[in-house]
Structures are given as C-alpha cells and as structure tokens.
Amino acid sequence: MDARFLDSPRDRMVDAxxxxxxxxxxxxxxxxxxxxxxxxxKGSLYxxxxxxxxxxxxxxxxxxxxxxxxxxxxVLAGDGPPDQKIARLFKRAAKGMAQxxxxxxxxxxxxxxxxxxxxxxxxxVCSGLLDSWTQTLAVLFEPLxxxxxxxxxxxxxxxxxxxxxxxxxxxxxxxxxxxxxxxxSLVRAQLQPS
Amino acid sequence: MDARFLDSPRDRMVDAxxxxxxxxxxxxxxxxxxxxxxxxxKGSLYxxxxxxxxxxxxxxxxxxxxxxxxxxxxVLAGDGPPDQKIARLFKRAAKGMAQxxxxxxxxxxxxxxxxxxxxxxxxxVCSGLLDSWTQTLAVLFEPLxxxxxxxxxxxxxxxxxxxxxxxxxxxxxxxxxxxxxxxxSLVRAQLQPS
Numbered sequence: 001m002d003a004r005f006l007d008s009p010r011d012r013m014v015d016a017x018x019x020x021x022x023x024x025x026x027x028x029x030x031x032x033x034x035x036x037x038x039x040x041x042k043g044s045l046y047x048x049x050x051x052x053x054x055x056x057x058x059x060x061x062x063x064x065x066x067x068x069x070x071x072x073x074x075v076l077a078g079d080g081p082p083d084q085k086i087a088r089l090f091k092r093a094a095k096g097m098a099q100x101x102x103x104x105x106x107x108x109x110x111x112x113x114x115x116x117x118x119x120x121x122x123x124x125v126c127s128g129l130l131d132s133w134t135q136t137l138a139v140l141f142e143p144l145x146x147x148x149x150x151x152x153x154x155x156x157x158x159x160x161x162x163x164x165x166x167x168x169x170x171x172x173x174x175x176x177x178x179x180x181x182x183x184x185s186l187v188r189a190q191l192q193p194s
Numbered sequence: 195m196d197a198r199f200l201d202s203p204r205d206r207m208v209d210a211x212x213x214x215x216x217x218x219x220x221x222x223x224x225x226x227x228x229x230x231x232x233x234x235x236k237g238s239l240y241x242x243x244x245x246x247x248x249x250x251x252x253x254x255x256x257x258x259x260x261x262x263x264x265x266x267x268x269v270l271a272g273d274g275p276p277d278q279k280i281a282r283l284f285k286r287a288a289k290g291m292a293q294x295x296x297x298x299x300x301x302x303x304x305x306x307x308x309x310x311x312x313x314x315x316x317x318x319v320c321s322g323l324l325d326s327w328t329q330t331l332a333v334l335f336e337p338l339x340x341x342x343x344x345x346x347x348x349x350x351x352x353x354x355x356x357x358x359x360x361x362x363x364x365x366x367x368x369x370x371x372x373x374x375x376x377x378x379s380l381v382r383a384q385l386q387p388s
Contacts, residue, residue, distance in 0.1 A: 112299075168317075
C-alpha cells in the first residue's frame with residue numbers, strides 16, 4: 001500500500017468497499033454505498049477509479065487479500081507443529097468474528113458468491129487471492145510432495161472459508177473452533193510418515 | 195411443497211428467488227429481480243408474500259434447503275462405507291457446478307454472506323438449514339459419541355460450503371474433488387477404532 005494514500009479520500013473509498021464486501025459482498029461495494037460510507041465527495045469515485053465499481057472492487061479485494069496474507073504469515077511464524085498453527089489460525093478468526101459481533105465475513109467469499117456476467121472479471125482476482133493464501137500455507141507442509149502439499153493447504157483454506165460461513169449463520173464461534181481442531185487432526189495424520 | 199402451487203405465479207417467484215440467491219445472494223432475490231425473472235405480474239409479490247422480500251427469501255431458502263436435504267439423503271442411501279459416500283457427495287456437486295458453468299452456488303451461503311441489520315431475521319433460517327443437513331449427515335457416523343458425530347458432520351458441511359466457494363472462484367471442479375477426498379480420509383480416520 002502506498003503511504004501517500006493513507007486517509008486520503010481514495011483510501012477511504014477502498015476501505016469502505018472492503019467493509020461493504022465483508023458485510024454483503026459486491027452489493028456492499030456499490031458506488032452509492034461507498035460514497036456514503038467513505039464520506040468522499042460525490043462524483044469523486046470516477047476521478048479516483050476511472051474503471052468505476054469493478055476497478056474499486058478489484059483494488060479493495062487486493063488490499064483485503066494482502067491484510068489476510070500478513071495475518072496468515074504472523075500465525076505461521078508462531079511456535080509449535082503445523083496442526084497447532086492451523087488450530088490457532090481458526091481460533092484467531094473465531095475471536096475476530098465474536099469481537100465484530102459476527103457481522104463481517106471474508107470479502108473474497110462474499111464477492112465470489114455474487115459473481116454474475118457483469119462482475120465475472122473479479123473471479124480471477126478472487127481465485128488468485130485464494131491461491132496466494134494456499135501457497136503461503138503450503139510451506140507448512142514441506143515434507144509432503146508438492147501436489148499433496150498444495151491440495152492439503154487448499155483444503156485448509158476451504159475449511160476456513162466454510163467455517164466463516166457457518167459461524168456467521170449461527171452467530172457462534174463453535175464451527176470455527178471445531179473446524180480448526182479437525183483440520184489440524186487431518187494435517188497431523190497427513191504429515192505422519194506412512 | 196403444496197402441489198397446488200406448482201407453476202403458479204407464486205411458485206415461479208420462489209424459484210426465481212432461489213436462482214437469484216444462488217447467483218448473487220440476497221441481492222439476487224430483490225423484488226424487481228424476482229418480478230422480472232418470474233414473469234409474474236408487477237404488484238403481485240405483496241399479494242402472495244405480504245411480508246415482502248424477507249418472507250419470499252425465507253420460503254425460497256426453505257425450499258432450497260429441502261431440495262438439498264433430499265439430494266443428501268439420496269447420496270447417503272447409496273452403497274459403500276461413509277468415506278466413499280462423502281467423496282461421492284462432493285463429486286456430485288462438482289459435476290453439477292461444471293454443468294451449470296460455475297454460475298451458481300449454495301443459496302444458504304450466498305444469503306449468509308449478505309446478512310445485515312435489515313436481513314438479520316434470515317440468519318436463524320440459514321443456520322437452521324445448515325443444522326438440518328448436519329443432522330442428516332451425522333447418521334453416517336453412528337459409532338461415534340453424539341457430540342463427535344455432530345462435530346464431524348458439521349465439518350463435512352463446512353468443507354462442502356468452502357469448496358463450493360473455491361470451485362466457483364477458480365471455475366474448476368478440483369477444489370471440490372480434493373475436498374471430498376480429504377474430508378473422506380478424515381472421516382475414515384475418525385471412525386477407526388482407536
């Protein structure tokens with residue numbers, strides 16, 4: 001992120017789009033919503049984002065993805081074996097969900113489940129972010145062959161995304177905590193020398 | 195479902211709301227979208243659904259949930275051990291996603307990731323459907339104690355929802371097929387007498 005843009009109108013628009021996508025997907029990152037939430041002067045959105053809503057959404061997704069990537073790296077840099085790090089990742093998300101009163105989800109999942117003809121260009125952006133998280137996580141499973149490492153990492157991200165949906169619907173941290181334990185036990189089993 | 199309503203304008207509105215929610219969540223089940231997609235006469239929506247958009251969405255979610263419940267029961271009634279049934283459930287979803295060109299997701303996840311203050315009443319509906327699928331699936335794990343059975347079933351639904359998100363973003367069946375294999379291997383391990 002370029003420091004010049006911190007707290008600039010442009011920056012506030014991106015943050016408003018992220019919050020909107022985390023609340024209700026692409027519908028939350030509409031031009032009117034972003035203008036209202038960011039307090040930016042009306043008409044300035046096309047000045048900063050000549051490509052309009054999709055350009056703003058793309059940048060918001062990328063900034064969101066970068067934040068998540070850093071959180072993931074923080075957890076992976078911690079102590080303990082891989083299964084404990086996985087459980088910690090889910091625990092941390094559970095804590096965040098509860099603190100935010102279960103009002104926010106993953107912006108990438110929110111946008112993915114809103115993709116239609118008009119927004120199809122955002123599909124590869126969402127897919128690319130899921131892949132980048134997968135690659136970061138796959139480093140944890142280094143003893144495994146590359147294909148199995150990637151499949152296992154993707155499965156952990158899959159469980160993470162699914163657990164965020166379940167936790168939000170139930171307004172409960174339980175699905176995330178259980179998923180962290182079970183994904184951790186799968187990781188432990190997969191890493192055991194056979 | 196009451197047979198009187200088949201192909202009635204009311205019935206078509208519910209189906210249009212389901213298709214809309216599967217495409218882009220709650221935003222796809224707005225009154226204008228449903229009227230346009232169902233071909234129902236304008237103004238008839240409040241005649242059939244005096245509670246408006248939320249009443250229509252609730253009924254659409256319940257009908258969608260019932261369809262998914264029946265598909266789940268069909269897979270569970272098939273041959274083979276639990277892990278094979280789980281893998282088959284994911285394979286079947288992968289086939290469906292590819293046939294529909296990755297344009298549709300799960301209506302329950304789509305709505306869950308759109309919940310805000312105005313639509314909060316739909317949270318318990320989504321959560322209730324996820325729970326009912328979990329209970330149906332938990333029967334597969336009968337040898338386990340009730341709490342572990344339920345946690346394992348919920349985890350399979352969690353992985354299923356997450357894999358639908360990944361498959362749609364990547365426009366690929368691979369995340370679903372891999373998730374079916376890995377969830378199956380976890381189930382196999384959990385069911386092994388320790």
